[in-house]
Amino acid sequence: DYTLAAVxxxxxxxxxxxxxxxxxxGALITVLGILFFVQAGRVRFVFDNEAFELRTLGNTEELxxxxxxxxxxxxxxxxxxxxVNWEFFPKGLVEKGLPxxxxxxxxxxxxDTEWSTGPGAAANSAEALEKGAVPGMVHFFPCICDAQQIKAEFERRGCKKL
Structure with missing residues (x-):
């Protein structure tokens, strides 16, 4: 889905x-848009019977x-x-049909030795856990995919959501 790249x-x-x-x-945001165009054409999010994975298109158009x-x-x-959780940012856009x-x-x-790497430090802090966060490794990626489809697959596969 090239919507994010186009915007x-x-x-x-x-x-x-x-x-x-x-x-x-403007130049910085345009460069990000170009990067999102390239990645949207190259990266695929695959849902199989047991796991979610990130794959890329190779030279032969095979994943x-x-x-x-x-x-x-x-x-x-x-x-x-x-x-243990998944969400879109900003919240509520997908339900309104927006990317x-x-x-x-x-x-x-x-x-678990890696859970506090990067944004995990704040997401796994004592304060976050007291407010109801569940410990784990944080991942996020630009929504260069069909958000409705990702949401449906997370729900269909039983991925927990707070």
């Missing part, structure tokens, strides 16, 4: 017409096996039973 590109180009700060900010996670290592493949910017999920398959 970022259009907003970036529009901002480029503004003097001073608009050009720099390649999930690569190594660049943050914590291991394959980009997570069992549905390990999900979100990010897809978020938290899982317990990654070794």
């Amino acid at each position: 970022f590109s259009a907003v970036g180009i529009a901002l480029c017409t503004l003097p001073y700060l608009g050009f720099g900010l 390649e096996k999930p690569g190594e996670n660049i943050v914590v290592g291991g394959q980009n493949r997570w069992k549905y039973s390990s999900f 979100p910017i990010l897809v978020y999920f938290k899982e317990t398959q990654t070794p």
